[in-house]
Amino acid sequence: MIIKQLSIFLENKSGRLADVLGVLGDAGIAIKALTIADTSEYGILRLIVSDDAKALEALRSEGFSVNFTDVISIATPSEAGSFANILKIMAANSISVEYMYAFSFNQKAAIVMRPENITRTIEVMKSQGIDLITSSELRAM
Amino acid sequence: MIWNPTFECMSREDMHRCQSRRLSDMVERVYHNVPFYRNKMQEVGIHPEDIQSIDDLSKLPFTTKQDLRDNYPYGLFAVPMSEIVRVHASSGTTGKPTVVGYTRKDLGTWSEVVARTLTCAGAHKHDVIHIAYGYGLFTGGLGLHYGSEKIGATVIPVSGGNTQRQLQIMQDFGSSILACTPSYALYLAEALEEFKIKRSDLKLRVGVFGAEPWTENMRREIEAKWSIKAIDIFGLSEVIGPGVSAECSQQDGLHVFEDHFIPEIVDPVTLKPLPEGHTGELVFTTITKEGLPLLRYRTRDLTSLNYQTCGCGRTLVRMKKCTGRSDDMLIIRGVNLFPSQIETVLLNMSETKPHYMIIVDRVNNLDTLEIWVEVEQEFFMDRISEFQNLTRKIQHNIESATGLGVNVKLVEPKTIERSEGKAKRVIDKRKF
Numbered sequence: 001m002i003i004k005q006l007s008i009f010l011e012n013k014s015g016r017l018a019d020v021l022g023v024l025g026d027a028g029i030a031i032k033a034l035t036i037a038d039t040s041e042y043g044i045l046r047l048i049v050s051d052d053a054k055a056l057e058a059l060r061s062e063g064f065s066v067n068f069t070d071v072i073s074i075a076t077p078s079e080a081g082s083f084a085n086i087l088k089i090m091a092a093n094s095i096s097v098e099y100m101y102a103f104s105f106n107q108k109a110a111i112v113m114r115p116e117n118i119t120r121t122i123e124v125m126k127s128q129g130i131d132l133i134t135s136s137e138l139r140a141m
Numbered sequence: 142m143i144w145n146p147t148f149e150c151m152s153r154e155d156m157h158r159c160q161s162r163r164l165s166d167m168v169e170r171v172y173h174n175v176p177f178y179r180n181k182m183q184e185v186g187i188h189p190e191d192i193q194s195i196d197d198l199s200k201l202p203f204t205t206k207q208d209l210r211d212n213y214p215y216g217l218f219a220v221p222m223s224e225i226v227r228v229h230a231s232s233g234t235t236g237k238p239t240v241v242g243y244t245r246k247d248l249g250t251w252s253e254v255v256a257r258t259l260t261c262a263g264a265h266k267h268d269v270i271h272i273a274y275g276y277g278l279f280t281g282g283l284g285l286h287y288g289s290e291k292i293g294a295t296v297i298p299v300s301g302g303n304t305q306r307q308l309q310i311m312q313d314f315g316s317s318i319l320a321c322t323p324s325y326a327l328y329l330a331e332a333l334e335e336f337k338i339k340r341s342d343l344k345l346r347v348g349v350f351g352a353e354p355w356t357e358n359m360r361r362e363i364e365a366k367w368s369i370k371a372i373d374i375f376g377l378s379e380v381i382g383p384g385v386s387a388e389c390s391q392q393d394g395l396h397v398f399e400d401h402f403i404p405e406i407v408d409p410v411t412l413k414p415l416p417e418g419h420t421g422e423l424v425f426t427t428i429t430k431e432g433l434p435l436l437r438y439r440t441r442d443l444t445s446l447n448y449q450t451c452g453c454g455r456t457l458v459r460m461k462k463c464t465g466r467s468d469d470m471l472i473i474r475g476v477n478l479f480p481s482q483i484e485t486v487l488l489n490m491s492e493t494k495p496h497y498m499i500i501v502d503r504v505n506n507l508d509t510l511e512i513w514v515e516v517e518q519e520f521f522m523d524r525i526s527e528f529q530n531l532t533r534k535i536q537h538n539i540e541s542a543t544g545l546g547v548n549v550k551l552v553e554p555k556t557i558e559r560s561e562g563k564a565k566r567v568i569d570k571r572k573f
Contacts, residue, residue, distance in 0.1 A: 007523040009516045011553050037525050042551055044525060063555040065516045069523040098524060114523070 001122050002070045003135040004052045005112070008045040009065040012038065020045060020064065027058040032138055033112055035101040046101070048073075048112065050139050071114045072122060073133040078109040086111065086130060093124045105141065144260035144292070145253070148400045149455045153448065156456070159400055161194035163428035168192045168201070171434050174219040177212055178436060195403065198426060199414050203437045206239060209379065214240040219434050230278040231378040231477060238278070241378050242432035248287065250429055254384030254398045255288020261387045261396060261455075262349045262372040264318050266293030269344070271316035273325060274352065274475075275301040280382025281352055281475070285320045288384060294318070301325075304332045312342050319348045322475040323355040323363060323371070327506035330366035340368065349374050351383060352475040354464055360392075373462055379438055380425050386460055391452045394459030401429045404460060405437070406446055409467035420445045422467045423460065441468045471501060471567065473508045476545055480566045483512060486538045492520050492531055498557045502570040511548045512539065518554055 010016045017036075024031065030050040037044045049055045052068065059066040076082040083102070090097065100113035110133055115121040125132055143149050151159065169189040171178040181202040182188070191200060209217060218225065226245050230238035243251065264270065270289040274281030282300055289296045297314055299307060301321075307329060310316065319326060326348050333340060345367060351374040363371045375395050376383035380402055386395035397404045402425045406415045409422040423440045427433075443465040450456050471478045484495045496515040501508060514535055522528055528551060535549045558565060 005523075009522070009528075009551070009553060011556075016553075039525060039529075042528065044523065044528075046523070060518060063518075063553075065518045065520075065554050067518075067523070 001072060001132050001134065002118065003048060003073055003112070003133075003138060004068045005071045005114075006045075006047040006049060006052060006055055006059070007067050007069045008047070008059065009042060010036075010045050011042050012040065017045065019062075020059065023058050023062050023064075024049065024055055027054060029055045029058070032141060033101065033103060033110075035112075037099065048135075048138060069114060070118055071112050072118060072125075073135075073138050074111045074113065074125060075131040075133050076109050076111065078104040078107050082109070083111065086125075089124065089128050089130070090115070090121070093120075095121050095124065110138065110141070142260055142263075142265065143453075143455065144257040146454075148398075149257065149396070149457055151400070151456060153456060156399065157195060160403055160428060161196075163400070164195055164198065164403065164426065165189070165192050167426075167428045167430075167434055168436070171219055171436065175217055175434075177208070177217055181436075198403065198405065198437070201426070201436050203412065203424070203439055204435050205439050206379070206441075209239045210237060213237050215242065218242050218432055220244055220431055225432055228278075229280045229283070229378055229382065231280070239379060241280075241382075244431040247381070247430055247432050250401060251284060251381050251384055252287040252291040254381065254401060255284055256291040257398055258374050258384050258387035259285075259288055259292055259294070259318075259349065261389045261453075262318070262374070263347050263370065263390055264289075264292060264294060264349075268294040268317045268347075269297060269315050270294045270318045270320060271297045271299060271307075271311055271314070273299050273301055273307055273319065273321035273329075274383075279475075280376070280378045284376065284382035284384060285349070289320075304329060305336050308332060308336050308338045311345065312338055315344045317344045317346050319345055319369075321348075321350065322352050323348075323350040323359055324353065324474065324503065324506050324508060326350055326363050326371070327359070327366065330363065331506065345369055347372060349387075351375055353472040354462075356464070357462075375460070375463065377440060379433070379435060380427060380440075381430065385425070389451060389453040389455065393451065394447055394461055396451065396455050396457040397446075397460055399458055402427050404446060404458060406444070407439075409441075409443070417448055418445055420461075423463070441466050441470060443467055469567065471499070471569065473501060473510055473545055476543070478510075478543055478545060482543050483539060483566075486535070486542050487514065490535065490538065493517065493535065496554075496557050497566065499567045500570070501567065508571065509548070510545055511550060513550050513552045513557065515554050515556060516551050 033048040035046050096116045098114040102111040172189045224244045225242040227243040230240045272285045276282030348369050348371045360371045372388045374387045376385040386397040388395050405424040406421040415421040423442045423444050425438050427435045442463040444461045444463045447459045487493045487495045498513040500511040532549045539547045
């Protein structure tokens with residue numbers, strides 16, 4: 001259930017994002033999800049890719065500061081109130097979210113999240129009948 | 142006016158005799174009282190009787206800042222602690238400061254040379270001397286303080302900081318002489334307008350500025366902005382503090398109070414003495430100090446000496462304004478900083494490696510210090526808050542190790558150039 005996300009430290013300089021994506025493209029790695037958290041001087045690029053081990057190696061050999069982070073992904077129907085329902089469950093179980101990002105496709109939506117306690121979050125979601133996406137499912141999208 | 146014409150206008154022959162007598166006494170004293178010096182002299186096969194005059198000076202071994210550190214804190218003192226009445230210290234490279242000790246006689250010598258410094262700058266008993274150097278372990282504040290009292294001037298011991306209060310006091314107390322770093326003098330001049338204080342309401346006429354290198358351009362700027370005479374004063378805590386040398390109103394080199402501190406210029410590589418007028422490393426031998434006498438102490442400051450009699454009548458040797466160093470020490474807002482201090486902080490942190498760059502600049506006449514630190518590949522971080530905490534932690538550790546406020550910037554790995562030889566760790570954008 002745990003998905004390996006790549007977290008990359010980047011300075012806010014033009015061309016740096018293109019550099020990362022270029023390295024991944026050259027290594028034949030496809031990007032499945034992407035988000036950036038930034039400050040005025042630097043940012044953290046977070047990626048879910050088709051081949052995480054290969055991507056880590058390719059980026060490290062190019063000198064990027066990159067690491068894996070454990071995240072989970074939750075599937076919901078792409079309809080009003082479904083996201084809110086998941087957050088209500090988390091709040092009721094006192095689980096806080098470090099960060100999250102989401103995207104929708106066809107009639108479904110996927111939320112990628114780094115919760116405070118990943119194992120407990122998985123248990124809670126399962127007990128509530130919430131659909132968790134595996135990394136192979138996410139990569140196949 | 143000349144504070145002590147007997148010594149300040151002594152003929153070169155008399156000075157040679159005076160220095161020779163004091164030097165051989167001093168060598169005799171340290172040989173018997175300081176094991177460190179005795180060992181050093183024995184290593185090179187020199188005995189006190191080999192030093193009969195100042196011409197024998199170059200036979201003596203050198204002393205370095207590292208020697209002071211290795212003997213931290215009191216190892217090089219030449220008198221029992223019961224004779225030491227004051228201790229000062231300057232910042233060190235590994236968190237350990239360089240400690241200096243003064244006997245009662247040393248404090249008298251110090252007041253004397255600062256009295257000469259102030260008189261050289263044109264100060265007298267009717268002046269109100271505003272001391273904006275820091276008071277404390279730093280020698281600037283207290284050094285100027287006792288010299289000012291000695292000439293009978295009115296001392297205002299403001300110490301550093303709080304610009305608005307500085308200007309208010311200058312106006313209300315009628316400060317006529319300002320003592321601080323040259324960059325702070327410029328900063329204060331620009332703050333006048335901000336705090337709506339009129340120059341014409343101030344009685345300032347002379348500034349005695351030191352503790353950091355400054356250029357002739359900066360002098361012109363200070364003199365124009367303040368309409369005062371800006372005088373360069375020089376000193377280092379190891380030798381005594383402020384009062385080692387000072388400019389007179391001719392502003393043509395700093396008169397070294399050489400009846401107390403003998404200056405030499407040596408080639409920083411070969412360590413051979415250089416002839417008059419050649420630029421090299423300034424070396425001092427103290428010949429009257431009791432607490433911490435120094436044999437041929439390498440200051441690392443680069444300058445040259447001039448033995449011509451000055452237009453002011455003083456016969457004392459003059460050193461040129463120091464503008465460079467033979468080591469990598471930076472002087473930031475009057476505080477000494479070695480790049481190795483930053484390195485030590487980063488090495489002591491588990492999250493960082495010593496891949497860093499120091500960027501020094503001068504913005505609105507105040508020195509700024511920025512440290513770029515590379516983010517390590519191995520150090521795991523996925524949240525902005527973690528990076529922010531790391532930045533704050535590095536900042537805090539550097540500040541507590543150096544006493545300097547610093548801006549830390551995280552950069553990507555391999556941003557900072559690696560080189561096989563001496564890595565370029567410092568970009569100093571200030572123009573000296």
